[in-house]
Amino acid sequence: MQKLLILYGTQTGNSRGVAKELGAEAAAHGFEARVLGMEKWKELDFEQDKTPLVLVSSSTGNGDAPDNADKFYRFAKKRSTPPVFKGVPFAVCALGDSNYEQF
Structure with missing residues (x-):
């Protein structure tokens, strides 16, 4: 059975x-789908386990990452982050509110 990891960031x-x-x-x-909050990202080994990844996240405030996704977002955004996601197939589902300028 093919594995699928779904991480969500939510406020x-x-x-x-x-x-x-x-x-x-x-x-x-x-x-075989596994659904976890993004706050659990440190428990995962992306380099060893190349399970396809779906990131589902909303934005909060004026385009900010939700509280449970903030550390994952900062880790993934850093230029010094090792290429832990190299070779990991992924998709992004972004939720936002068009009432905000940045959503």
């Missing part, structure tokens, strides 16, 4: 709901 729970729906849909199509 109000909307992204968690979307991630769980994606996980259920993936499981219905034969994937």
Whole structure:
């Protein structure tokens, strides 16, 4: 069974709901889907385990990362971050509110 990792960043729970729906849909199509909050990222070994990754995240405030995604976002954004995501297939599902200038 093909594995799939879905990480979500959420402030109000909307992204968690979307991630769980994606996980259920993936499981219905034969994937072994694992859904985790982005605060769990340090427990994962992206370099060794090249499991396909889906990132589901909302923005909060004026385009900021949600609280549970902030450390993951800062880690992934740093130029000094080792290439831990090299070779990891990924997709991004971004949720925002168009009432804000940056969403």
